[in-house]
Amino acid sequence: MFKKFTLVLAALLISVQAFAQNQFQWKEASGNGYTYKYVTNDPMNARFYTLKNGLTVILSPTKKDPRIQAYVAVKAGSKTDPRTNTGLAHYLEHMLFKGTDKYGSLDWAKEKPQLDKIDALYEQYNKTKDADQRKAIYKKIDSVSGVASKFAIANEYDKMMTSMGAQGTNAFTSFEQTVYTDDVPSSSLDKYLAVQGERFRNPVLRIFHTELEAVYEEKNRSLDSDGSKVFETLFSELFKNHNYGQQTTIGTVEDLKNPSLVEIRKYFNNYYVPNNMGVILSGDFNPDEVIAKVDKAFSNMKFKEVPKYTFIPETPIAKPIIKEITGPDAENLTIGFRLPGNKDKDVLIADLVGQILTNGKAGLLDLNLVKKQKLLRASASTFTLIDYGILYLNAAPTNGQSLEEVKTLVLGEIDNLKKGNFDDDLITSIINNIKKGKIYESEKYGDRAGALMDAFTSELNWRDQVAYVNDLSKITKADIVSFANKYLGENYVAILKRKGESTQTVKIEKPQITPVETNAALQSDFVKMVANMPNSPSAPVFLDYNKDIQKAKLGKAEILYVPNKDNQIFRLKYRYKLGSLNDLKQPLASQYLQFLGTDKMSAEEISKAFYKIACSFDVSTGEEYTTVSIEGLQENFDKAVKLYEDLIQNVKADDAALKGLKERIAKSRKDVKANKGAILQGLTSYAIYGKNNKFNNVLSDSDLASVTSAELVNRIKNLNNYEQTVIYYGPVSIKDVENKLKNVHQIPAKFAVAAPAKVFNQTAQTKNQVLFTDYEMVQAETRWIRNTENYDPNKNTIIKVFNNYFGGGMGSIVFQTIRESKALAYSTYGVYMQPQKKDQEYYMMSYVGSQADKFNDATTAMNELLTTMPNLPVNLDLARIQVRKDIQTERITEDKIIFNYLAAQQLGLTEDPRKKIYDSVDKINMQDLKNFHETHFSGKPYTYAIVASEKKVPLKDMEKLGEVKKISLEELFGY
Structure with missing residues (x-):
């Protein structure tokens, strides 16, 4: 009997194991030939096709939105750049937006001879070393480029994509991928494929020297980034042989100064071949129909063998390599351990190691260093490429800490990992949270396409990606410990980023460029053909706040509810009408809570408990509201809500935790003063509201120092006494939500009255003024600010059209003029900003980020556009089309419905504002735009917010714009 039972049990185990192995298998099927x-068992239902010419096509249909995320991906990047022409893959990416012989050209027969001359001149320029001769050659390049541009049409690609309703049109290059991205309406897929098939057939490298100047700008931005310097230094030390470390994606200054169009074409011919490319689509379509369309669009491409990248294997690192970087940003530590490439069997364990070290909630770094406030912040992640990977750790010191102390603390947690000093059930908790993440990933068509594209360019087996969670669950604690001891020894590179004057002195100087013609009002025959292709646009779907949101009462609080019909995820929020404008100590109380426990559980134990059930909570305070967010799997709703409510009701003060928090804040305040983005944000707020503004509405250092644990805990415990709205999105009914909450979330009989909110009125610009803060940088960043008038819902349509036309995208007037024609900036825009409340004002915010030596030209160019707006009827048509198509294909779903409703309430609206915009958009004409521009912008005074180096942008240049007021960091930040 015993023997028989044993045999049955063994057979059952074998059956279970076989099922686990067989549930994720490659299968083959056919459709439409x-x-x-x-x-x-792939939740993304992805189909993988290989066409006759070798092109990979990956299709993942989902009907949720009438749109498609589309990628054309090339398995080539900076790794395969020639050593003599680094950065080549990246600026080829830029040139794939310039058109072919069929679009982007007014007269190809006349344009081509000029482009041939430019090719020859660049080859001559590339080989010439004498500075005077180089200037003479460049002058010829500039001259011939001006002639060639008369036969070119700039931005035709962007305009075509805009006309079909595309969003997110862009591209990016990395080590092993160059990817072209568009999000298009399903009804425009035929047009999209027609354009892509043509785009990769015969790209023409026109308007090259101005686009190369944009790449120069991008390079100079990286020279201003301490983070970029750290990343590049880390990789160069880890990879002494491999191109991961020996050349950067953006390239060297020297190579960027000496481009070769011949080498660019060679690169295109070598790597932009169908068997090295993939078309990845996810969204609302029939895959059987779409595959035939993709095949036809790319049928002109021919199979060709691809050069294989070879490298000398890296020598093992025998002892720690320590490097130092100095720059204006706050100090931090980065550590990298070299790991195997993404095909190695240990890569799966590496992913888990990164999660054990930090997962934001219950990792070793999270609990032992951040939660205990031993460090300001710390993180770990795996960065895995085809040939090698990296375990990447980053940490920042708290007040009074040295980077050497930070390194000791971080490496101490590596030692804990190697010794197995972590909870036995942590792996299970991580896997549960990854499962939840996979649900989120498969929800949205954009996320699906992104995951499939990354797997393609990384040459990963999709079966392994589908089986990822299942395979992770087989990893044991012993496997983790063994991995850590194998790979994480004294073989690391540490970069100590110190605060100080940058040692970077090299920058790309401004060449003399004559603005080129853009012929923005004209169209090629190909563009007209695409525009005339038939399509049936989706009908817009507007929200009905009375039908799309269910409402109930929980005591005096209102419940706003939208059901989740897709999966078992819930999101619960308590939204309290109490913010920093009422009480500056409330944001501090919200921060303090994460470091507190109860009489029964420590702060670390609470984090672990939430993470174990794949749930999380967060408390954040904004200007007007404090929001508690709890999310996770519905099966653990009761546990998660009870955990949070128990914490709030039984929270215990901890003076040591408050002392640590104050030190963290002191360090954060010091760090943020070294951040140029934060400085520009502060100047912008100063320009909008004046000296005392929302940005510097914070506790002073002395007020912060005097705050006690008792008053913060009192705020935490009293939070639920204030007026509140309960927001729920999830799979159970509104009645169930009401029943579940009424016993655990106690609503008071009468809400407490918050202190009156502090009011900040926007200032009127009566004269041109410059607000300037000095910062060591290569670039100069300038914003134009002008407040105008109170919110008016009747102006929603004209504002939408104006922003699209004037400066809201790559096809806009601002972008075409300042970047495309004049090559004055990498990034530029001009947008009329809508207020969040009906009693607030609109304001204009324009921006140019340029090389310091282009400051005068760049600001002059923007001022000219703000004074006189070009009249381009074709662009107006595109602006109207973009507004209309965006509304046709936008689907506001999930809890976004509730937040749309709440935002409308703030503006005094009772219905979806998109309906009126959609009904009136075609009535907007050029005279309307001209009147709008003249009324609000032309000839009007502005406040300029400028962050730049006084050494590179003299005050006398700023004084040309207006009266200069130099703003100190203390005045800007309020501490």
Whole structure:
């Protein structure tokens, strides 16, 4: 009997194991004459096709939104750049937006001879060393480029994509991928494919020297980034042989100064071949129909062998390599351990190691260093590429700490990992949270396409990605410890980023460029053909706040409810009408809570408890509201809510935790003063509201020092006494939500009255003024600010159209003029900003980020556009089309419905504002735009917010713009 039972049990185990192994398998199927592969139990339902010419096509249909995220991906990046032409893959990416012989050109027969001359001149320029000769050659390049541009049409790609309703049109290059991205309406897929098929057929490298100047600008931005310097130094030390470390994606200054169009074309011909490319689509479509369309669009491409990248294997690192970087940003530590490439069996364990070290809630760094406030912040992650990977750790010191002390603390947690000093059930908790993450990933068509694209360019087996969670669950604690001891020894590179004057002295100087023609009012025949292709646009779907949101009462609080019909995720929020404008200590109380426990559980134990059930909570305070967010799997709703409510009701003060928090804040305040982005944000707020503004409405250092634990705990415990709204999105009914909450979330019989909110009125610009803060940087960043008038819902349509036309995207007037024609900036825009409340004012915010030596030209160019707006009817048509198509295909779903409703309430609206915009957009004409521009912007005074180096942008240049007021960091930040 015993023997028989044992045999049955053994057979059952074998059956279970076989099922686990077989539930994720490659299968083959056919449809519409095409054979494809798929993985069983794939939540993304992805189909993998290989066309006759070798092109990979990956299709993941989902009907939730009438849109498609589209990628054309090339398995080539900076790794395969020639050593003599670094940065080549990246600036080829830029040139793939310039058109072909069929679009982007007014007269190809006349344009081509000029482009041939430019090719030859660049080859001559590339080989010439004498500075005077180089200037003479560049002058010829500039002259011939001006002639060639008369036969070119700039931005035709962007305009075509805009006309079909595309969003997010862009591209990016990394070590092993160059990816072209568009999000298009499903009804425009035929147009999109027609454009892509043509785009990669025969790209023409026109308007090259102004685009190369944009790449120069991008390079100079990286020279201003301490983070970029740290990243590049880390990789160069980890990889002494491999191109991961020996050349950067953006390239060297020297190579950027000496481009070769011949080498660019060679690179395109080598790597932009169908068997090295993939078309990845996810969204609302029929895959059987779409595969035939993709095949036809790319049928002109021919299979070609791709050069294989080879490298000398890296020598093991025998002892720690320590490097120092200095720059204006706050100090921090970065550590990298070299790992195997992404095909190695240990990579799966590496991913888990990164999560054990830090997962934001219950990792070793999270609990032992951040939660205990031994460090300001700390994180770890795996960065895995095809040939090698990195375990990447980053940490920042708290007040009074040295970077050497930070390194000791971080490496101490590596030692804990190697000794197995972590909870046995942490792996299970991580896997549960990854499962939740996978649910989120498969929800949205954009996320699906992104995951499939990354797997393609990384040459990963999709079966392994589908089986990822299942395979992770087989890893044991012993596997983790063994991995850590194998890979994480004294073989690391540490970069100590210290605060100080940057040692970077090299920058790319401004060449003399004559603005080129953009011929923005004209269209090629190809563009007209695409525009005339038939399509059936989706009908817009507007929200009905009375039908799309269910409402109930929980005592005196209102419940706003939208059901989740897709999965078992819930999101619960308590939204209290109490913010920093009522009480500056409330944000501090919200921060303090994360470091507190109760009489039964410590702060660390609470974090672990939430993480174990794949749930999380967060408390944040904004200007007007404090919001408690609890999310996770519905099966653990009761546990998660009870954990939070128990914490709030039984929270215990901790003076040591408050002391640590104050030190963290002191360090954060010191760090943020070294951040140029924060400085520009502060100057912007100063320009909008004046000296005392929302940005510097914070506790002073002395007020912060005097805050006690008792008063913060009192705020935490009293939070639930204030007026509140309960927001729920999840799979159970509104009645169930009401029943579940009424016993654990106690609503008072009468809400407490918050202190009156502090009011900040926007200032009127009566004269041109410059607000300037000095910062050591290569670039100069300038914003134009002008407050105008109170919110008016009747102006929603004209504002939408104006922003699209004037400065809201790559096809706008601002972008075409300042970047495309004049090559004065990498990033530029001009947008009329809508207020959040009906009693607030609109304001204009324009921006140019340029090289310091282009400051005068760049600011002059923007001022000219703000004074006189070009009249381009074709662009107006595109602006109207973009507004209309965006509304046709936008689907506001999930709890976004509730937040849309709440935002409308703030503006005094009772219905979805998009309906009126949609009904009136075609009535906007050029005279309307001209009147709008003249009324609000032309000839009007502005406040300029400028962050730049006084050494590179003299005060006398700023004084040309207006009266200069130099703002100290203390005045800007309020401490």
